[in-house]
Amino acid sequence: MLAEFDLIRRYFVSSQEASSASNGVTLGCGDDATLLVPRAGQQLAVSVDTSVVDVHFPSDAPAFAVGHRALAVALSDLAAMGASSRWCLMALTLDQRQFSDEDAAHAWLAEYARGFHTLRQQHATALVGGDVTSGALSIGVTVMGDVPVGEALTRSGAQPGDLIAVTGELGGGAGGLALWQKGERDLANPLLRRYLLPEPRLAAGVALRGLATAAMDISDGLLADLKHLREASQVGAVITLGALPLAETLESLLGREMALKAALSGGDDYELLVTLNADSLAEAQQRLAPLGLTLTVIGHCREAMGVNASDQSDLSGYAGWQHFSGDTP
Template sequence: MLAEFDLIRRYLMSPQEAQAANGVALGNGDDATLLMPRAGQQLVVSVDTSVVDVHFPHDAPGFAIGHRALAVALSDLAAMGAASRWCLMALTLDQRAFVDKKVAEQWVSDYARGFHTLCQQHATTLVGGDVTSGALTISVTVMGEVPTGIAMTRSGAQVGDVIAVTGTLGGGAGGLALWQKGERDITHPLLQRYLLPEPRLAAGVALRSIATAAMDISDGLLADLAHLRAASHVGATLEPEALPLAEGLEQLLGQSDARKAALSGGDDYELLVTLAPEDVACAQARLADLGITLTVIGRCNEALGVTGVSSADYAGWQHFSGDTP
């Protein structure tokens, strides 16, 4: 495999012209980068780490791993209503996992293709990072902008607000189940949802002036709703029959398990939002223009906790043991 800095120069650097066009005063190649946020904007920053065989399978295609590592980080910007601008990426690469140097370099090339392609789709410039040797781990720091004072947060939900989600749910869990069954057709809709999630950045921008609270769905709808409820000091009543299920999920898992996957499966990277009832039609119209659905699945109320679903469905993904929210 190429040496560290040769690998970075060949695969993991954005073109200088792309950096200059996106407010990068000093990019890759120095000890740090210099960035120029636009006037009247607040800087939104988030970091996400993906670990082999925890967040993605070791035998997933390199381009899918690159795409996914960036997508899950960008999803946090979407939840704030931010437009993405820059990212940093730290790649820990396990050379022992490859049969020879050519295979290793091809994997890096594929990984970089997935990462850079998604960068281009969302006007995001890779401005620096690090490459080390060890168990395959990717940490991505994303930076975006939102007009001052209008970022969406988890703490604005009000009693009487409706609860809604973009897109469909359960696809991440369904895709993982398919992969574990041996399915390797990357064009399968459920595998697309699991390995190639699409961050809802455009939806976040469209909703940021009317949503009262928002967050992305990464650990499962109920687990993430618990965070939003805690921040906003509200309870929730859900309508399980209203959950928008991912294509092919019921056929794969059956109705009961499909609904459970939608409630607690995780890895969906859709947006969970609350809105005043009178704003729902406007929000749905804005997202329809983007080809994205917005489905009302419940309502905020005064009584803390969640009604309408079984407590057995509450468990979401957690890295460490402890009390479930």
């Protein structure tokens, strides 16, 4: 295995990109800290996300997918704020026992870096620093972006009467995990791709600025994340189960009841959950159409706290993912 700094230089540092002042980086990788220049009139949005082996991704997941996914789930938080991504930091912890074979270690690192850098470049995000150490395989990614002053989307702006809507489809992440656990390994499968290669909705977040009254991404399950939004906004919600946009082939894979459970509490969808005034719906849908994304109304906000299904179905069994609960993913 290469020494720490040789590994960083080989797989993660592009000196030409990191030193380019055109992307706001005046001092990039290789020093004790990076120096960045935010754009005038913008607020800096910063988020950090940790991915741990056998918690957030399987130990035998393709290295390309591990790299892609680690960055994607962090970028999803910027999308939820309506921010454009600019920079990222990455802390990679490698298990020396897993990578005791040097050739296998380099093959894994090359694919991991390819997955990470491919997505990073798609979203014009410069890698400006980080760390590499030994221990249980995990990846910590800090992302930084900007959003015009006063235009950030937050969780706290929903009002009674606002519509509740989601981008794209739901349940694909949980469906993909179920397929992986059954032995499916073909990444051409759309459900498996939704789980291992999620796409952060950065362009959608930007498009919804000025229209969404509140927003967040769906990582722990629709109802769990809706609870965070409801509590921040101090509103209740009514959900129409029949309106949920289920991922393609999800129902045929799991059956209707389990497909609904995957959509409501499965997590790992990384779509955007938004509230908006009914008068803004058509424009919001028009803005997302060029991105190839749908915006589906799944309910509405109300004054009374709590959440109910419009058909009075029992929602109490749909808790969503919580760390430290004793559950396994």
